[in-house]
Structures are given as C-alpha cells and as structure tokens.
Ligand SMILES: Nc1ncnc2c1ncn2[C@@H]1O[C@H](COP(=O)(O)OP(=O)(O)OP(=O)(O)O)[C@@H](O)[C@H]1O
C-alpha cells in the first residue's frame with residue numbers, strides 16, 4: 608500500500624523541553640485514526656508539526672509521496688487546528704476566499720456551497736468577529752474540507768457545536784472516510800472516539816503508543 612502518513616523518529620524540543628518524544632506512525636490504509644491523551648500531552652503539537660507549522664527538532668514526516676521539508680506544507684491536506692486563525696474583520700466568505708487563493712483549486716461558487724453545507728449560508732457575509740463559538744468551529748471545518756483533501760486533521764473539531772451539529776459532522780467525517788479520506792482526530796469525547804475511529808493511539812507526555 609502507498610504511504611498516507613509516515614512519521615519517523617519525530618521529536619520536538621522547545622526551550623529545552625522534550626514535548627514530542629521519538630514518535631513513529633505509519634498509515635497506509637484510509638480510515639479514521641484517533642489520538643487521545645490528557646491536556647498538554649502533545650496532540651496539538653503533533654498535528655501542527657504534520658501541518659508544517661512547526662519544524663521537527665529531529666525526525667521525518669512523509670505525507671503521501673512528499674517528505675516535508677522545512678517551511679513546506681503537505682499537499683492534499685486540510686486541518687482544523689486549535690489556533691483559530693481567521694481574520695476577525697473579514698466575513699466567513701472572505702476568509703475562505705483568501706485561504707483558497709493560496710492553492711486556487713476552488714471557485715467562489717464552491718466556497719458558497721461549502722458555507723451552505725456547514726450551516727453558515729446566512730452567516731457567510733457576517734464578520735467573523737461576530738461569530739459564535741460554534742459558528743467559528745463550522746467555518747474551521749469548512750476551511751478544512753473545502754478543497755477535498757485526502758488527509759484531514761481534526762483537533763477537537765466537534766467542540767462547541769450544538770447537538771445537531773455534532774451528529775451532522777460525525778456523519779460527514781464517516782462519509783469522507785468512506786470516500787477514501789484519511790482522518791486524524793484528537794478528541795476528549797469518548798463517544799466521538801468510539802463511534803468514529805478505526806484505530807486509536809494514545810499520547811502520553813509526548814510519547815505516542817497504540818492504544819489497546
Ligand atoms: N509554542 C509552544 N511553545 C512552548 N511550549 C509549547 C508550545 N505549544 C505547546 N507547548 C507545550 O507543549 C505541550 C503539549 O501541548 P499540546 O497543545 O500539544 O497539548 P494537547 O495534547 O493538545 O492538550 P489539550 O488536550 O489540552 O489540547 C504542553 O506542555 C504545552 O505547554
């Protein structure tokens with residue numbers, strides 16, 4: 608099977624602290640891979656490193672056929688990270704338009720469609736600073752899925768959503784998986800992990816292990 612994600616000996620040290628410790632991971636089958644672990648264990652750091660936002664201290668990351676070089680971003684990749692990152696004085700539509708202009712893979716019509724899909728049809732023209740928590744989360748998911756990436760990273764992506772939103776996006780993620788997308792998902796919600804994940808890893812103080 609072709610590589611989807613391969614992490615070899617990945618460590619990250621910040622200010623002398625070893626925050627990711629010799630992480631190994633190999634994914635070659637599409638599916639949903641969960642990562643659990645207590646607050647501060649390193650889940651979000653791992654995701655940011657895979658996303659190319661942090662440079663490893665040691666080790667290598669390969670996404671599909673591409674080794675991530677310093678400053679490079681993986682191709683066919685989308686992510687909901689814990690960083691926020693939208694421009695508050697721009698509308699949801701304008702934010703997605705700006706982000707989509709990096710790769711130029713989708714049209715304005717497709718941006719409207721994805722806003723509609725995530726339940727932000729009437730809020731698309733509203734400034735993001737006036738969004739509720741759940742609306743921002745929906746916009747983050749829209750941003751992550753809009754270019755139909757083959758690898759999707761979801762860091763607490765269902766947090767802040769109403770009940771109907773949680774049900775809807777669980778189905779969306781399962782549907783994406785069935786269409787061949789690979790998803791890495793960090794969550795503190797046991798139900799999300801049990802319902803969605805094919806395999807579960809545990810992060811413990813920067814060390815990643817398969818969970819039994
Ligand atoms: N930019 C940074 N500089 C220094 N330390 C950082 C930085 N980002 C994260 N850390 C530290 O790295 C460790 C792991 O943080 P991380 O955000 O990955 O945890 P997490 O597993 O995602 O936790 P949570 O479940 O609360 O989301 C923490 O000790 C945190 O303080």
Ligand SMILES: [Mg+2]
Nearest residue numbers: 650651689762
């Ligand atoms: Mg986190």
